[in-house]
Amino acid sequence: MKPKKMFIIFLFLMIVVVPVAGSWAEDGEGSVGLLDDDGKEDFDTFFEEESGYDPLESMNRVFFQVNDKLYFWVLKPVNRVYSTVVPIDLRQCFGNFFDNIAAPVHVINNLLQGKFTDATIDFSRFLINSTVGVLGLGDPALRSFGLEPKPEDFGQTLGVWGLGEGPYLCLPLIGPLTVRDSFGFAGDAVTHPVTYVSSTYLDSTAYYSADKLNLLSLNPDLYEEMKRYSLDPYVSMRQVYLEYRRNKVLDKKVENNIINDL
């Protein structure tokens, strides 16, 4: 499918579905103000907060199992080979490369959220890393210029615009998402430079898989550890995903920097 066509479908989704989606309650999104609840006598109201809207839980759990099997039967053995063949330094370089290529997505979404300074930083990072960093394999923008990446994706932009996160989804191959982030996912796919180089699904999928495989090879124990330490891995993963994404939307990092200045 041509990017143009994808964009039209995406636009259609935005126009038709967003008004509906907008009416979803944003119950669970105030979770960051840890210090704002009322002390320990009130500890049960602290935890009254909605855990995330998961009306499709039974379907999601099936896909969670599917992904689990895929992980152990396919992903893990593939990653084992990949990690043995490619040394970690090189894999870190590939990680930089994938991040660098995604820079346009980050710049666009910073702009869409009105974060002009961050957009400039990401743009400078892209220029520096693509040239001095040899096609983005290195990260001299961070190491020599101290420019920290400010990644923003379209899911975050939609959140900043006030769209509710909608039902939680766990999709085969893709993993945890919310409906809002699935729009974000589509939006990022459209703005990602890979779609301009090649518009076949196969290429995009191959690129996406390589990116994710490389990411996994850098954090190999994450999933299994999560499984090992939890009594209900499905709920644990859902909670991690939702909290992580909510913090991203609210830019909790910014808050941390404020502490820094105190």
Next chain:
Amino acid sequence: MLLRNLKKIIMMKYIYALLALLVCSFWSDPSALALGGPTEQLRPTLNVVIDILLDPSLKGSEYKVERRTKIMGHVTQVFDFREMSKRVVGREWKALSPEKQDNFQKIFTKLLENAYIGKLENYSGQEIQYIGERLKDDRAIVSTQIENNGQLIPVDYVMIKEGARWMVYDINIEGVSLVRNYMEQFKSILRRDKFDGLVKLLEEKNRTFE
């Protein structure tokens, strides 16, 4: 001249003695300066834990029990496992008998020990950076960072003041709350299997670490 110098020396000694006395009196009074703020209370404990983890005489699985007992001895000084247990169980906690509460605290602490000290045992001595702390009434968040595979991972300790002590009741890794994660998991288990079912599942989980 000599006499004046002597007088001066005696005077100084007197002042030092007074100072020492003053310091000692603070020392013995737990609510006084000696304990300090949340970061000052957390840091020594984490340092000791790291020292134990790096201690070559305690390395290896044959010293696991000894090492963990030592670590937990220090950790319980600054981590409030009672408060954590209370929070993961939620509103049902108050209805439980004290024995059940104690038992739950014991097995939940064991799970955290298995999970997180188990994870820390791979620790290879990266420095913990203290980024800052935020205070609000009797609550505090101490923000730290730790490096792992070239990535900086933010770890926040959420603390509550109990008397003069600041106690950790939650850890947020990359902004994701540990206590809330378990609470969410336990919520559906409690609904389905009730409290006794949860205890059984926890005990089973703990056995998998042996």
